[in-house]
Each structure stands twice: as C-alpha cells, then as structure tokens.
Amino acid sequence: MKSVIIIGNGPAGISAAIYLKRQNIDPLVIGKDLGALEGYESEIENYYGFAKPIYGKDLIRNGIEQARHLGIEVITDSVISVKPLEEGFHVITPHGQYETRVVLLATGKTRRTLHRTGFSKFKGKGISMCATCDGYFYRRKKVAIIGCGPYMMHELEYLKKISSDVTIFTDGNPLKYEVDIPVVTDKIIEFMGDEKLSAIKTENQTYPIDGAFIALGIPSSVEFASQLGVIIEKNNLKVDDNYMTNVPGLFAAGDVIGGKLQIVKAVYDGMNAADAIYQYLAHN
C-alpha cells in the first residue's frame, strides 16, 4: 500500500509532492498528459520568480521535471475512480490500480461542460455530472450517458445496474469499446424539455430521455469527491484547517477548495497540505 497518491500534476499537486518528499514520504503523482491539459494556455506574469512571462504549459512542464529531479514518481494517467477501503483508498486508472493510505485531490477545477442549447437550463434538472451521485433518481428510466472514453465506461457499469434502458451518446466521437447497448454517434445539438430534460436532439434524430449523465474526458476532483461523500459548498470541496475533507485521509488543495484561483495560492496550499498529510500519517 502506498502512503500518498496525489491526483493532479499542476502547482498544488507538485508542490505538495515536493514538500512530502522533504519529509521523507514518497508520493505517487498521477496527472494528465500536458496535451490534454485544459487551461494554462496563456502567458503567466503574476507568479513570482520569472523575469519574463512564462507560458502556462511550460510552467506545468517545469514543475513535473522539478519533482522528478527530486526523485518523485510522476506518471501520466487518468484516474477514473477513487473508492474508499476499510483503511485508505483504491485508486483506479485505465492502466492500473493502487491502494493508498491518503489521497490528495489537486486536479484543478476545469468545469466539464457541453456548450449546447439547453445544457445550463437542464443541469441539475435531468442532466447530471455524476452517475454514482444521482443515478438512483433515474432507476428504471430512460437514461443517456454522454462520453466515449474509460470514464464513460466506468460510469456505465453503475448506470446499467439501475436501468435497463441506457444509451451511449458519443457526441460525434468514435467509441473504442464493444458494448451491448445502443450507441448514438451523432453530434448532440440540443437538450430539450419543459421544466425537466425530456429529450436529446442530435444531428439526425430526437431521443426521449429522462436523465443524461455527462462522462466526458475524466472526472474532476469535485466529481471524485461527490462519489466519496465529500461535503461540497459552492462547487468547492470543503476542507478543514488541515486541508482534509470530511472523509478521513482524503485531502484537497488548490483551485478545488476555492479561494483565489491563483498559482501561488495553489502552491501554498500544496505546501500546507503536505505538512498536514505528514502529521496525519504520523498519527494514524
């Protein structure tokens, strides 16, 4: 069993890793490929220490190199699920699975969204970002899952248990998996309904739907946290003074916990979370 898995290879995650390593703890950092990283696509001029503005992704790349230079293991993979164990957590990616005593969520806060007519209107009214959180409300109903990758497949497993009428919408992307349920590969045009979602309109057809679950890309920290029962306030994970959520051993740092969405704040969080995790490991 590992001591600490850090999900996220940005400022908060890497800073935490650096400070854990100083405490003689070897964290495993799991983060996105830089190509898949959202944000960090502009020049940064307000993070102290760079004579000239630094391109966001270069800063992220530097951080990863910095961690590796200190002997920290940073792997490129997508965490699709975090599950509680009796002690610790089970972290699952498409390429591996790990057991760990502590998880630090530091994925940043890219809000997954679909820029289509009706999305905002029906979010929370038929459109959900979390199958394990909201799936139960749609048992035995007509359910759509929107996505095409490993995270979609993971969420699908759960949805299939609650409904026998599930359709995959890939929104124009190819599906690389063999499945035994209907698949719509058309691009989605609109989410339709009156008070609540009642249909999804694609380029070619309109499908009656009671609940649509978004499982595009990989889940955000807010989504992992929801699955684990973490208290979320205004879309931020609620943490105590020690950066721990209400789930013992589950810590969070950086943009996911709210506050100023600034690099230095994320780096500062990382340092403090590392110290708090060190204390937690020493006493548990």
Added chain:
Amino acid sequence: MKSVIIIGNGPAGISAAIYLKRQNIDPLVIGKDLGALEGYESEIENYYGFAKPIYGKDLIRNGIEQARHLGIEVITDSVISVKPLEEGFHVITPHGQYETRVVLLATGKTRRTLHRTGFSKFKGKGISMCATCDGYFYRRKKVAIIGCGPYMMHELEYLKKISSDVTIFTDGNPLKYEVDIPVVTDKIIEFMGDEKLSAIKTENQTYPIDGAFIALGIPSSVEFASQLGVIIEKNNLKVDDNYMTNVPGLFAAGDVIGGKLQIVKAVYDGMNAADAIYQYLAHN
C-alpha cells in the same frame, strides 16, 4: 504623495508589487542591493516552477526584473527611517525621502547581531536594537552607539537628545561622517557586566557603558515597526487578517510576520497584502 511604498525587494515585496500593479496601483519598491542581501546564498529546490534548482540570488534578481518588466519602479536604496505623518508615512533613505499613504514592510527577517562575547547575555539588559524604543531608559547615562553608516547617524540624532555622553563604536570600520562626539574605531571584543551591561571591551581598552545601541547596517522591519509602535510577538510583527499592523496604513508580509519561512508563503502573503492594501486605499 505616493500610494504605496514597499520596503523589501524579495518574494513578498515583489509579489505584492505585481498584484498591486494589476489593480492599477503603482507602488515604489525600495530594496537592498543584491550584493548586500543576506541569505539567498543557496540553491532553492522547493519553490514550485523551476525544473532545476535555482540559486537564491538569481531568484531575487528574476523577481526584480519581472516587476520592472511590468512597469514597476524598483530602486536600490536603504530605508533608514519610517515616520508617521498625520496621514500616511515619511520614508527616509540616505538618498531621498518620500511621503506615502501606505507602507508595506517586507524586508525579510535577517536578525542583526554581533557575534561577540556577552552579546546574547546582555541583549535586553543594556544592549538594545532600537534607540527610539529604549533610549529613554538611558537618559543622562553613558551610552554607546555601535555602527558606522547612515542608520547609525540617524539613531545618533535621537540619542544625543537624551544623553550628552554618547560614544560611537565603529567596530573596526571607518567612519565617513564628521561628528563632535568621541569615536572608538577599535574592534569590539566583549560586552561586560554582572547582571547588566557595564562596559565594552575593545582591542585596546575597556569603556564603562550603561547602554549600547546596535545600529549596524540598516534596520530590519522589526526595528522600523518597533519605532512606529507596532505590536511585536515573538519577534514577529503582529498583523490582522488583512496583513495590517495595529498602525493604520502600515502593512507587513513575508517572514517578518512569522509563520513558515518559505518562499511560497512570502509570495502568497504578498498577493494577499496587495489585495488588502487595495481595499484599504479604496476606503480611506
């Protein structure tokens, strides 16, 4: 009158300047020449964003360049006094003087000391770091002032008012000023006394002394702050949640306010102090 003078060109001061500039406030940063900078003489590997360890002074130099690149005025000078005005402050250096509404103390926390026998023993028992704080206790007594530069001359003015028996000890350095009081240029060997300081022993002679005021180099933030009546706890300037000391308009950030003596913490302080100063200027 300026809006903000920042004393200190390290991580806290420069970070504050950068964030003030973003708020459309033009601070003046006054900081030491890098050659005179204490500390920052090792490689830094725990501040996020540098693939390879960065030499401390290079980081400081980068920060100053970064600020200038953003159009911030950063000058090399030594602040020897900060005095309160009816509104704002009067900031004095050997080369100029300024009036400003707000002062941010961000000098870091180099503790000025003299590595001589008896120094620690008699610090607070006859040896003082602040003439304007403690001078009164030595009125009409035999007083020594130890130093040779502009800060010594500044402190001397005050001491001459409280005692007619003041001697300058330059501790082996040349004195570049014309003065009308005794000057001892020998190196100091020992501070002597029983319960309290009673004499200073140099290479050549022993001088009876009741009070010795250290005015070497330039004053630290703790010393400025003492002069201004700032509450100091455990050698840290006490600030409120808005990084303001008990003196309205006098802010502090970085190592001087205590907490973790880490670069990222200083940078983080700087960002927050800038926001607080912005609010203060908007409401006063």
